Amino acid sequence: MRRLLAGDQADLDRDVLCAVTTRSQSMTYVIKNTLQMNWKGAYRDWKGLRTAQVLAACRRLEQRGYLTEVPSSYAVQKCWDATDTGRRHVGVAL
Template sequence: MAIDVRRLDRDVLDALNVLDALTKNSSLVTYVLRNTLAASWHDYGWTQHLETHQVLAACRRLEARGLVAEAPTSYATYKAWQITEAGRAEHERAAQKRCCDDMVMEDPDRAGWWAYRTAGPAGSGPAVVGGFPTATAARRAAARASNPESN
């Protein structure tokens, strides 16, 4: 089954960053990292079809870029991974860049169309702005709405 490797790399980095933020200098074994990404209570959206070898390949790609490092482990055959300083910086930069990715969703009123969540007018709570033909168009509109000085 083909997967989106860029999304997998991003999610692996995110999972390691979240763990690192909770407990400094901690690591995850590859199969635990896979289970974290596929767990229904996490918002990563991976299903049970995600395989451990795919996560291992993502970790190796990230290791080659210097974003994660293999961590020492007491397991004889399992590999453990931890995020590096460069990985933390990359994660923060990417999170800033895709801030509106998390706001984009399918339009609840029109099937096949896209919308984004916005803070809405002051004091009114969140609002949904919809009517975009593609997710990319919705992301661009969300970015413009969240950064008014660039208009």
């Protein structure tokens, strides 16, 4: 997939946050697969999306306080969960 432009990054960030809030504690590759499978909550088609692009989006969202990295039983795989701020931003109430 080509390099993401600023508008594409914003779309990806929004879709990643929506995907994580609908199912808690998702691994990076699971988020990518969810978006690639034409997930109904996605704002656009993400065919060709790479795990590294999703990881970058998760890190951006973590810096903004929307996601947090949670402990995983795997040594190198990252697991993410939405913070209360992230859930409020998307409008998901738990």
